[in-house]
């Protein structure tokens with residue numbers, strides 16, 4: 001049959017066609033078009049070939065019939081081959097379904113790049129049953145799938161929505177450096193490297209740089225990769241993640257909390273208002289109900305009340321002797337306990353006023369309650385902490401003392417210290433992990449699914 005098929009040659013029709021992307025298909029119904037893309041799904045039935053074509057902008061059912069479906073190229077077509085197809089887009093009659101309710105009736109097609117079949121076929125590489133490490137190696141192919149690409153599309157929409165919210169709120173975007181010589185969140189998670197013979201690090205947070213922009217640019221934000229040499233394998237830790245950070249001047253801790261609430265709600269509402277993105281979000285939630293936008297105000301919970309809440313609800317912490325016990329004030333609440341509490345409460349929580357011992361050196365103390373800091377973690381169901389923020393120390397001597405307590409040399413921080421010398425001001429800010437926000441928004445089990453090419457302990461490829 002294949003030998004016979006080789007004899008069937010169909011010349012490209014000379015009729016004019018408009019080259020379109022799949023996203024433009026609806027507005028080109030009834031017209032003759034030319035589309036390029038990848039064979040996403042393939043079915044041969046009753047002498048016809050049904051191709052779901054994918055070009056990243058959408059999916060289009062294309063139907064090859066008659067002699068076109070008997071050609072060698074049609075009979076040997078494989079998933080993920082690239083093709084160009086010409087024909088007319090027709091709305092489907094009631095009762096038939098295809099993406100966007102229409103299909104391309106092809107009059108000609110040609111193969112641009114043929115993908116292998118057999119053992120090397122695409123589905124053998126990205127089989128969902130494969131073990132996680134095989135799938136991680138095949139991430140470059142996995143992202144072609146409907147789930148992974150939906151996550152990446154929502155991610156793009158979320159980023160542009162953040163930028164729009166920041167424009168509304170009057171913050172200016174800056175792009176701080178990735179290569180730095182100062183730590184922000186503790187020495188244990190620093191990635192170091194040799195910088196022309198000097199010790200340098202990949203940035204853990206752009207916070208200190210954002211603080212220096214306040215006198216020059218006013219309130220600022222950045223979207224920058226942050227790097228953490230995390231030793232622990234968890235659902236929510238990456239070695240590189242996209243960090244949305246902002247810093248604001250002349251505000252109170254209450255103002256800061258309200259700003260974070262406004263930013264999150266505005267950004268999420270805008271994403272949900274886009275019907276195409278809403279459809280992707282609903283798709284990713286599958287049968288597990290639907291995403292519910294958070295309602296304002298978010299719950300405020302003092303750290304000490306959280307400790308009491310955990311104990312009242314029987315959520316224990318692992319003891320050093322292996323025996324679980326009650327939480328005590330001073331504990332850095334562990335990930336599992338934090339998530340249990342957030343899931344039980346079932347709504348966003350601003351966990352505030354952490355003890356100074358478990359928080360970063362730069363956080364300002366609560367006036368009159370100096371053992372505690374003006375700090376906040378925003379906790380979301382299913383993920384836990386997605387934002388960490390605080391007011392910053394703005395007194396020079398207090399900051400110098402804090403370097404000492406932390407055991408870090410003030411020398412490389414001269415530029416940060418100068419902010420307290422040349423016109424200090426009350427200010428605060430926060431960092432939001434984009435992948436964690438996505439895990440919450442898209443009901444993903446791990447942040448690894450929310451990064452284009454995730455990096456975690458031992459994984460730096462593809």
Ligand code: 4AD
Nearest residue numbers: 205207228237238241245386387388429430431433
């Ligand atoms: O709480 P963190 O460490 O705070 C800071 O870095 C501050 N300097 C930010 C600031 O105030 N400008 O990190 C902030 C957020 C966390 O809430 C979490 O969402 C995310 O960054 N994050 C991570 N996300 C993925 N993988 C990791 N290893 C992360 N570490 C922190």
